[in-house]
Amino acid sequence: MPDKNVLVLGGGVAGLSAALELASLDIGVDLVEKADDLGGHAREFSCKAVGKCVKCGACVVEEKLRNVILHPKIRVLRNSQVEKVTKSDGRFSVTLQRRHENASLDCEADAVILATGFKAFDPESKPYGYRLFENVITNLELEQMLKYEIQVSRPTDFKEPERIAFVQCVGSRDAKLNHLWCSKICCGSALRMARRIKAIQPETDITFFYIDVQTFGKDFQTFYEDVQKDVRMIRAIPGDIFKTEDDRLRVIFFDTTSNESAEELFDLVVLSVGLTPGEDTKPLAELFQLEMAESGFINPSKDGVFVAGTAQGPMSIAESVASAGHAVWGAVAYLGV
Ligand SMILES: Cc1cc2nc3c(=O)[nH]c(=O)nc-3n(C[C@H](O)[C@H](O)[C@H](O)COP(=O)(O)OP(=O)(O)OC[C@H]3O[C@@H](n4cnc5c(N)ncnc54)[C@H](O)[C@@H]3O)c2cc1C
Ligand code: SF4
Ligand code: SF4
Numbered sequence: 001m002p003d004k005n006v007l008v009l010g011g012g013v014a015g016l017s018a019a020l021e022l023a024s025l026d027i028g029v030d031l032v033e034k035a036d037d038l039g040g041h042a043r044e045f046s047c048k049a050v051g052k053c054v055k056c057g058a059c060v061v062e063e064k065l066r067n068v069i070l071h072p073k074i075r076v077l078r079n080s081q082v083e084k085v086t087k088s089d090g091r092f093s094v095t096l097q098r099r100h101e102n103a104s105l106d107c108e109a110d111a112v113i114l115a116t117g118f119k120a121f122d123p124e125s126k127p128y129g130y131r132l133f134e135n136v137i138t139n140l141e142l143e144q145m146l147k148y149e150i151q152v153s154r155p156t157d158f159k160e161p162e163r164i165a166f167v168q169c170v171g172s173r174d175a176k177l178n179h180l181w182c183s184k185i186c187c188g189s190a191l192r193m194a195r196r197i198k199a200i201q202p203e204t205d206i207t208f209f210y211i212d213v214q215t216f217g218k219d220f221q222t223f224y225e226d227v228q229k230d231v232r233m234i235r236a237i238p239g240d241i242f243k244t245e246d247d248r249l250r251v252i253f254f255d256t257t258s259n260e261s262a263e264e265l266f267d268l269v270v271l272s273v274g275l276t277p278g279e280d281t282k283p284l285a286e287l288f289q290l291e292m293a294e295s296g297f298i299n300p301s302k303d304g305v306f307v308a309g310t311a312q313g314p315m316s317i318a319e320s321v322a323s324a325g326h327a328v329w330g331a332v333a334y335l336g337v
Contacts, residue, residue: 004335007109012040013317014309015115016064017324023073030107034081040117046146048192050199056192057317085287111304111331116280118310121171121273128241136269156247161267166190168210172274183274183314188216190272191227198230207232275314306330
């Protein structure tokens with residue numbers, strides 16, 4: 001149906017997938033991205049293959065990016081975000097604010113797919129010394145290190161860390177923050193990164209502090225058995241982290257085997273921060289009159305506006321792609337094409 005046009009908000013993996021599926025059905029797409037570049041969070045992820053592919057999904061985004069840029073039915077509008085929306089006779093009239101040009105642009109759309117993603121939890125409020133101690137980093141920072149640098153190193157002296165601790169569930173499953181959800185991806189992501197580090201820096205000693213391990217994918221059991229050969233698993237979440245005089249990190253935790261408080265020294269601590277609602281989720285839900293869940297994520301769809309990817313809640317890249325498919329089919333049914 002060539003004369004239909006859909007506005008896709010957000011150019012992460014969910015928005016890219018939705019745009020490509022719509023375009024393959026000959027529906028015109030305006031793909032609106034707030035940032036300078038398309039790709040969202042997944043653009044910064046490293047390949048975690050060890051010998052063979054571990055299906056982390058990181059390369060999915062690169063392929064989609066190439067196809068979106070080349071597709072004649074997709075107009076990409078970077079540095080842009082919605083300022084105003086009205087709807088009459090079933091059509092959306094949307095005013096976009098274009099950041100760098102300091103100008104606005106009006107577009108018309110028959111339906112909207114909202115794929116504005118998530119915000120990674122900021123762990124500064126947790127007692128782990130993030131931003132205070134340079135050798136405490138997040139999982140996102142480790143992803144970037146693995147992607148862009150030759151080795152994993154300590155930010156303070158660029159030496160290979162002898163001992164690395166992963167601390168899971170930072171900002172997720174946390175009643176004090178009222179973040180009751182499991183972020184679903186951080187166990188898989190951390191364990192894959194741990195295995196990748198062991199493959200490139202085999203002398204590294206890796207400890208994984210966790211509550212329980214969220215399963216992922218059909219090959220999970222075999223992967224988990226393999227990973228336990230390389231990674232020491234401790235079922236405890238640290239209470240505090242302190243810095244020693246020689247720039248090491250003292251991690252305090254409650255050891256459930258001895259039933260006593262214990263402490264260990266590490267050179268690098270990786271906080272597995274979880275997914276929280278994106279900063280524009282609430283204003284966009286208000287502009288498009290969508291319902292929000294108590295968690296702050298958006299409920300799936302309403303009156304020509306469909307939601308895809310992690311704007312709905314925590315999910316993996318593969319699930320974001322699948323949810324974009326559902327949003328597209330919702331839009332197609334709504335448009336009657
Ligand atoms: C540390 C970490 C590691 C992970 N590792 C894995 C992994 O190994 N495998 C896996 O499957 N998943 C992983 N995930 C999950 C993965 O990041 C998500 O599944 C995926 O990025 C979701 O894509 P998305 O398009 O929904 O959101 P995003 O990637 O957040 O993209 C949203 C896009 O919307 C844009 N945007 C925001 N607001 C607006 C607005 N108002 N207007 C226009 N555009 C806007 C943003 O700039 C962004 O480009 C990981 C997540 C984290 C935090
Ligand atoms: S899915 Fe992940 S591990 Fe497999 S090739 Fe792609 S980036 Fe590498
Ligand atoms: S995926 Fe793992 S680390 Fe992330 S919130 Fe769930 S249990 Fe915690």
